[in-house]
Amino acid sequence: MQVNIIERVEQMTGLSWRQLVGRVVFGIAFTSWIGFLPTYLTIHYMVDMNFFSYDMFTDGVFGINSFGFVSGVLLVFMSFTLFGFIPFAWASHLNRKNRCKENSDRWMAWVFIALAVLFHLFLFFTSLYKGKLFVYGIFSILGLFVCGFCCLLIGKNFKDKLLSWIPSAIFIFASAMFPFVSQDANSQFVSLALKTFRIGGMLDVVAVSKNGLQEITRGKLILQTPDNLYIESEKEGLITIPYASDILVKVKS
Numbered sequence: 001m002q003v004n005i006i007e008r009v010e011q012m013t014g015l016s017w018r019q020l021v022g023r024v025v026f027g028i029a030f031t032s033w034i035g036f037l038p039t040y041l042t043i044h045y046m047v048d049m050n051f052f053s054y055d056m057f058t059d060g061v062f063g064i065n066s067f068g069f070v071s072g073v074l075l076v077f078m079s080f081t082l083f084g085f086i087p088f089a090w091a092s093h094l095n096r097k098n099r100c101k102e103n104s105d106r107w108m109a110w111v112f113i114a115l116a117v118l119f120h121l122f123l124f125f126t127s128l129y130k131g132k133l134f135v136y137g138i139f140s141i142l143g144l145f146v147c148g149f150c151c152l153l154i155g156k157n158f159k160d161k162l163l164s165w166i167p168s169a170i171f172i173f174a175s176a177m178f179p180f181v182s183q184d185a186n187s188q189f190v191s192l193a194l195k196t197f198r199i200g201g202m203l204d205v206v207a208v209s210k211n212g213l214q215e216i217t218r219g220k221l222i223l224q225t226p227d228n229l230y231i232e233s234e235k236e237g238l239i240t241i242p243y244a245s246d247i248l249v250k251v252k253s
Contacts, residue, residue: 079146
């Protein structure tokens with residue numbers, strides 16, 4: 001009995017072999033983009049801060065990927081605190097449509113609505129106080145996008161999720177355009193991850209000699225790489241200091 005593997009796969013997926021090849025190619029492209037995204041956002045952060053660090057991309061790849069992961073976690077957390085009620089409300093709607101008796105998603109939606117009100121007020125007034133209200137708008141748009149992306153996956157079976165390329169395409173386009181839409185919002189976003197590792201993000205620092213007798217400079221730490229310190233000095237502007245073993249960086253509390 002002759003078995004045609006291509007026909008078998010086409011029957012299982014409901015797609016032609018050309019469509020399947022397209023999905024595989026797009027899946028590889030999507031995975032590659034996820035891996036490159038932290039570097040992409042970091043480059044735009046450097047452009048906004050008017051410097052470029054070569055050693056960050058030669059010796060600091062692990063650091064880029066690490067804070068990229070943290071940025072992703074922060075984005076998901078921020079999105080669900082702002083608009084987490086949307087996926088639960090959508091799931092509750094689908095449950096009512098399917099006449100499910102248990103509908104705990106409705107209660108979760110109300111919990112996230114209460115959380116969203118508090119977090120919206122906090123983010124709005126914080127942005128207003130710092131004179132960057134548009135950052136609140138950009139983060140709100142990002143939160144809507146992430147929660148909307150989750151809604152696209154709710155109610156679909158595994159095969160549909162696996163073969164659907166539209167949500168991934170939207171994610172690639174939106175994440176690629178994000179730094180161009182608002183360079184400042186991108187810098188704020190990257191700064192959150194850098195501050196988490198205490199290696200940048202405009203932290204107030206003082207660079208001193210290891211014996212503590214000589215103050216080299218003080219200002220805001222833009223980025224600390226394996227080889228250099230990039231500091232916005234209070235007196236000299238943007239300076240680059242080779243990160244030698246006899247230099248200590250003290251972060252002001």
